[in-house]
Amino acid sequence: MLGFVIQRLLQAFLVMVAMSVIVFVGVYAIGNPIEIIIPPEATEEIRQAVIRKLGLDLPLWKQYFIFVTNLIQGDFGRSYIYNLPVLELIAGRLPATLELVLISIISATVIGVTLGVYAGYRPNSIISKAIMALSVLGFSVPSFWVGLILILTFAVNLGVLPAGGRGEVVTVLGMDWSFLTLDGLSHILLPALNLAFFKLAMMIRLARAGTREIMLTDTIKFARAAGISEGRILRRHLMKLISVPIITVFGLELGSTLAFAVVTETIFSWPGIGKLIIDSITVLDRPVMVAYLILTALLFVLINLTVDLVFAMIDPRIRAGAQ
Amino acid sequence: MTKVLEVNELKTHFFTRDGVVKAVDGVSFSLEKGEILGLVGESGSGKTVTGFSLLGLVDAPGQIVGGTIQLNGENLVGLPEKKLRAKRGKNIAMIFQDPIATLNPLLTIRTQMSLALEAHARMNKREIESRCIDVLTKVGIPDPAARLDSYPHEFSGGMRQRVAIAITLLHSPGVIVADEPTTALDVSIQAQILSEMRSLARETGTAMIWISHDLATVSSLATRLLVMYAGKVVEEGPTAQVLKNPRHPYTRGLIDSLPAMAKPGEPLTQISGTTPSLLSLPPGCPFAPRCDRASEVCVQDPTPETNADRMWRCHHPMQEEEAVR
Numbered sequence: 001m002l003g004f005v006i007q008r009l010l011q012a013f014l015v016m017v018a019m020s021v022i023v024f025v026g027v028y029a030i031g032n033p034i035e036i037i038i039p040p041e042a043t044e045e046i047r048q049a050v051i052r053k054l055g056l057d058l059p060l061w062k063q064y065f066i067f068v069t070n071l072i073q074g075d076f077g078r079s080y081i082y083n084l085p086v087l088e089l090i091a092g093r094l095p096a097t098l099e100l101v102l103i104s105i106i107s108a109t110v111i112g113v114t115l116g117v118y119a120g121y122r123p124n125s126i127i128s129k130a131i132m133a134l135s136v137l138g139f140s141v142p143s144f145w146v147g148l149i150l151i152l153t154f155a156v157n158l159g160v161l162p163a164g165g166r167g168e169v170v171t172v173l174g175m176d177w178s179f180l181t182l183d184g185l186s187h188i189l190l191p192a193l194n195l196a197f198f199k200l201a202m203m204i205r206l207a208r209a210g211t212r213e214i215m216l217t218d219t220i221k222f223a224r225a226a227g228i229s230e231g232r233i234l235r236r237h238l239m240k241l242i243s244v245p246i247i248t249v250f251g252l253e254l255g256s257t258l259a260f261a262v263v264t265e266t267i268f269s270w271p272g273i274g275k276l277i278i279d280s281i282t283v284l285d286r287p288v289m290v291a292y293l294i295l296t297a298l299l300f301v302l303i304n305l306t307v308d309l310v311f312a313m314i315d316p317r318i319r320a321g322a323q
Numbered sequence: 324m325t326k327v328l329e330v331n332e333l334k335t336h337f338f339t340r341d342g343v344v345k346a347v348d349g350v351s352f353s354l355e356k357g358e359i360l361g362l363v364g365e366s367g368s369g370k371t372v373t374g375f376s377l378l379g380l381v382d383a384p385g386q387i388v389g390g391t392i393q394l395n396g397e398n399l400v401g402l403p404e405k406k407l408r409a410k411r412g413k414n415i416a417m418i419f420q421d422p423i424a425t426l427n428p429l430l431t432i433r434t435q436m437s438l439a440l441e442a443h444a445r446m447n448k449r450e451i452e453s454r455c456i457d458v459l460t461k462v463g464i465p466d467p468a469a470r471l472d473s474y475p476h477e478f479s480g481g482m483r484q485r486v487a488i489a490i491t492l493l494h495s496p497g498v499i500v501a502d503e504p505t506t507a508l509d510v511s512i513q514a515q516i517l518s519e520m521r522s523l524a525r526e527t528g529t530a531m532i533w534i535s536h537d538l539a540t541v542s543s544l545a546t547r548l549l550v551m552y553a554g555k556v557v558e559e560g561p562t563a564q565v566l567k568n569p570r571h572p573y574t575r576g577l578i579d580s581l582p583a584m585a586k587p588g589e590p591l592t593q594i595s596g597t598t599p600s601l602l603s604l605p606p607g608c609p610f611a612p613r614c615d616r617a618s619e620v621c622v623q624d625p626t627p628e629t630n631a632d633r634m635w636r637c638h639h640p641m642q643e644e645e646a647v648r
Binding site: 217218219221224225226228236240241314317320 | 375378380382408409410411412413416417419420421424425426427428429430438439442443474476477487490491493
């Protein structure tokens with residue numbers, strides 16, 4: 001098991017090295033930030049001074065080398081625009097995204113798996129058909145439109161929930177959290193719903209497909225033939241047997257949503273990390289883009305590693321293969 | 324001898340979009356304590372559905388539409404699911420063909436056995452463990468205490484099937500339905516398991532219904548044979564008599580198709596044609612289209628004929644002298 005972890009960590013390290021090169025070159029290729037940062041009326045002297053100060057006159061490999069040297073010391077550089085350390089900038093935005101994404105993904109998974117198992121267990125009932133109709137809707141309706149409709153319904157017409165912002169926050173561990181206050185929760189509800197809708201649909205489909213397949217297997221028949229109650233069969237046998245694909249998708253979705261919740265964050269003016277990156281791209285704020293993409297890669301690597309470890313915990317055959 | 328199971332005119336039909344499939348259509352037999360009954364027939368003859376019907380585990384769109392199943396004198400047909408579940412595993416249990424498919428790969432043997440035990444009994448951890456070790460020893464698992472926390476993939480195929488059998492033995496049921504439990508195993512393992520099952524039946528008084536398409540296996544085990552074709556029992560009798568002197572041409576065909584019956588180098592005998600679709604059965608005897616003895620009279624349903632403890636359902640049964648080739 002330990003060997004497995006070490007092997008995966010080494011892989012992760014290589015992925016990170018490759019990612020940092022790709023990101024650095026890619027961001028360099030997008031465009032020259034000088035044109036945006038420096039006002040056109042600035043003198044040539046100021047222009048040259050800024051370029052030198054930002055190190056943009058150096059060859060690319062040298063810039064990369066400096067970046068990596070700083071990175072190893074935990075320094076991601078300073079934002080061109082905000083003139084703040086990038087890490088500080090991202091850390092300030094991260095809790096907002098983190099709480100929004102975790103709440104929506106976890107509830108989408110819990111509710112989606114429950115509904116999906118039900119729909120797979122009783123495929124012909126009217127409730128199951130309603131659940132499946134809901135999932136089709138979740139798949140096919142674009143996220144931004146759902147967001148607008150949610151705002152229109154609950155914030156504008158009914159006036160029961162706020163249309164945007166984080167509301168009241170509480171500072172814990174030096175970071176601001178909304179979900180700990182009632183007002184914050186009321187602010188988080190609509191964007192979380194918006195973000196969860198598609199994932200809910202996916203979890204329903206996944207759990208339903210797994211349930212339908214597993215319920216027909218001899219494992220379930222054998223358990224039934226032993227007189228085990230349906231409830232225990234579902235909890236003890238089925239849930240474990242359908243969990244592997246669900247955890248896979250959970251991990252993938254967690255990563256991609258954390259990194260790219262930007263549509264929802266924009267609609268609900270949620271000051272999260274997705275909004276930060278979009279703003280940074282429009283002004284070619286290279287340090288923020290690079291740091292953000294590298295952190296995203298790190299996030300995916302960590303999530304995949306965790307998912308693999310969870311697999312090994314669930315399935316003894318994977319454990320045996322890893323040894 | 325006491326009858327533990329008496330099945331009378333059992334009918335299990337499947338209501339599909341294309342019509343009614345009469346998978347089991349009027350099957351009757353009885354089973355005495357400790358007896359092993361062989362249920363043979365080709366794929367699709369209704370033997371497995373018969374087995375599942377006995378446990379009340381017929382999947383939709385199938386349904387038991389008629390007949391009775393008396394288990395220890397109590398009719399199981401029409402019993403509410405809750406009462407049926409209380410009998411499953413406790414009074415009547417079932418083993419399946421493929422142990423890889425029946426055991427849950429993600430749970431330890433201990434967990435799977437505990438689940439089966441707790442379905443019918445309140446026991447503490449120590450009682451559970453000692454009962455598990457008990458039955459695992461009975462089916463010949465070496466060092467059962469150490470193997471309790473193993474997962475199914477850590478056992479060989481034969482051992483895995485023994486574990487599955489051990490699970491069915493947990494509550495010492497009166498009847499075990501075994502649906503081709505040795506088909507997926509090596510021949511040498513097959514023989515071991517067969518002999519163990521026989522001694523289990525003898526020692527514990529558990530009656531068994533051994534479902535198989537393999538006449539050779541069944542005949543080494545069962546005291547009586549039931550031959551099924553297209554949902555009906557076409558022949559029944561003591562194993563030795565049925566094998567030596569089959570009355571139904573289908574039984575004859577099954578015996579002739581045994582590889583052991585063919586001379587080396589000569590092609591194996593087969594029954595011509597294939598099993599008919601249960602959706603479009605010919606009128607009368609369903610075997611008639613494949614039967615070289617069929618005549619006009621075969622479009623009418625043959626009535627079962629009995630002689631001593633034999634039964635057959637044929638207009639042109641084999642005579643004794645004919646049967647021996």
